[in-house]
Amino acid sequence: MWIWLSVLGLAYTVFQVLQAYLLGEGELSLRHLLYWPAYKPHELAESAKKAWLPALELLAGLFNQAVVSYPASALAALLFLINWRGYQAHFLRAAKRRLGRWWVAVYLCLVLCALAAFCKPLFSLSIYWLNQYLDGIFLLRLGAIIDWLSFQFEYLFGLLIQIFLVLLTFIWIRGLNSEPGRIFEFALKRAVFVAKWAGVILLMSLFLIHLPLLISYLWITQQTDFTNAVIQYIEQTARPLIAVALILSCSIQVTLTLHNETLREAVQEHAQLVRRHWFRIIWFLVVAGLHFFAISWLNDFIVGAFPRNSVPNLLLSGFITVVRAFLAAWFLASWVCLYRASQPFPREIRF
Numbered sequence: 001m002w003i004w005l006s007v008l009g010l011a012y013t014v015f016q017v018l019q020a021y022l023l024g025e026g027e028l029s030l031r032h033l034l035y036w037p038a039y040k041p042h043e044l045a046e047s048a049k050k051a052w053l054p055a056l057e058l059l060a061g062l063f064n065q066a067v068v069s070y071p072a073s074a075l076a077a078l079l080f081l082i083n084w085r086g087y088q089a090h091f092l093r094a095a096k097r098r099l100g101r102w103w104v105a106v107y108l109c110l111v112l113c114a115l116a117a118f119c120k121p122l123f124s125l126s127i128y129w130l131n132q133y134l135d136g137i138f139l140l141r142l143g144a145i146i147d148w149l150s151f152q153f154e155y156l157f158g159l160l161i162q163i164f165l166v167l168l169t170f171i172w173i174r175g176l177n178s179e180p181g182r183i184f185e186f187a188l189k190r191a192v193f194v195a196k197w198a199g200v201i202l203l204m205s206l207f208l209i210h211l212p213l214l215i216s217y218l219w220i221t222q223q224t225d226f227t228n229a230v231i232q233y234i235e236q237t238a239r240p241l242i243a244v245a246l247i248l249s250c251s252i253q254v255t256l257t258l259h260n261e262t263l264r265e266a267v268q269e270h271a272q273l274v275r276r277h278w279f280r281i282i283w284f285l286v287v288a289g290l291h292f293f294a295i296s297w298l299n300d301f302i303v304g305a306f307p308r309n310s311v312p313n314l315l316l317s318g319f320i321t322v323v324r325a326f327l328a329a330w331f332l333a334s335w336v337c338l339y340r341a342s343q344p345f346p347r348e349i350r351f
Contacts, residue, residue, distance in 0.1 A: 001165050001333060005325035008068050008161070013317055015071045015121065020309050022125055036312050041305040051296035053240060058292040058328065059285065060243035062335050063250040064201065066165075066328040069158035070120075073150070076157045077117040080110075090185055094192040106195075110156070116149035117157075144217045148210045152202060156191070159198055163187040165329070166257050169336040194256045196263040204245065208238040247285065254339050277342045284338055288331045295324050 041047075058066075069076075080088055095103040123130075123146055130139055164187040171178055191198075212234070216227040251273050255266040274281060299320045306313040 001168065001329035002322075002326040004161065004165065005067055005328055006322045008072050009321040009325050010318060011072050012068045012070060013314070013321055017309060017314060019124055022128060037307050037310050039305050039312075041301055044301070047297050047301040047304070050300045051293055053235070053243075054296040054299070055289060055293035056240060056243045056247075058296065058324070059289045060246040061328065062288065062332050063253055064246045065155065065158040065162050066332055067158045067161045069154045069161070070150075073117045073154040073157045074121045077114040077153055080114050081118070087185070087188060090188050091192070094189045095195075097192075110153070113149050113153040113156075116146050117153035120146050120150040141217050144214055148206075148214065151205070151210065155202060155205075156198065159194065160187060160191050162253075162332075163190050163194065163257050165332060166254055166336055169333045170258060170340070172333075173337055173340060190257050193261075194253060197252055197256055197266070200263075201242075201246070204242055208242060209234055212238075250281065250285075250335075251339055254336065273339075273342055276344075280338060280342070284331075284335065288334075291327050291331070292324075295320065295327060299324075 061067075083089060092103070092107065095106060123143060127139055127143070164184055167183050167187055167190070168180075171183065212230045216230040219226060249267075249270060251270045252263075252266045255261060255269050256263070259266075261269070299317075303313055303316045303320055306316070
């Protein structure tokens, strides 16, 4: 599990380095490899202040999406569009049975978002070149629309990987043996059952984050202060609010993944679980949260002590990414075990 999370996280780090290099914000030479900049750490209190939001989102990711799906989502979008190994057909069959007459609209929207997800890294890497021919404000607004559409597919791809990891943990604790390809196909089918809950989260992200950003970018030339205020609102209000909402609804996703239930039944079962086992859940949240806060604090205190895109910064960032992935995998597996052990009469799941 931690290897999956590490590979996706490191892919994001490598893409950031490549993007910085193309934009002229990074430089790679023999001198930079041999002579490292001085270590200048931040204040402990300042690093701790910056660590609470990443730690909160890492904790919320255990119950929603613990993976970094970008830019691997671009490759996933391409494979989805060409129907690699028939996975698109598997999704369509499950969507027709589960979503009824809505499956056509969902499928068309998914294809549009997949196209945006495929174009997003290409647009990001070529924006400096495009700025020679197109207006910068136009590119900013176009990028915001592509980012919004791409986010939908990135989230769904990350959700699919999360469901795969949950099912993989379930198979381990049951002592079963199954091929990863078969588990992935089953995760694709189970993703349809989690679709309504995913829709709720995407709507929250739309109204709390993406819609204010899109509106602010329309007025960015006249109302620069408004754009800055929107960004500050997202950092200080919207992101923490979504993370807290996901933590408070911690068992809904795993319930929909492991059982054939409606969203209403999953919410009712979540309320019963919290009422019966609130003490165990709180202790799990405290222990996991402290670990995530520690790794987020170390990331800012150690990695941030070197200039961005310098050699020690990149090496330490890669190391922290692997450690963070290991902790996320450990606590995700622990959460599935805790959820399974909290069931009064564990129900079977058919593969």
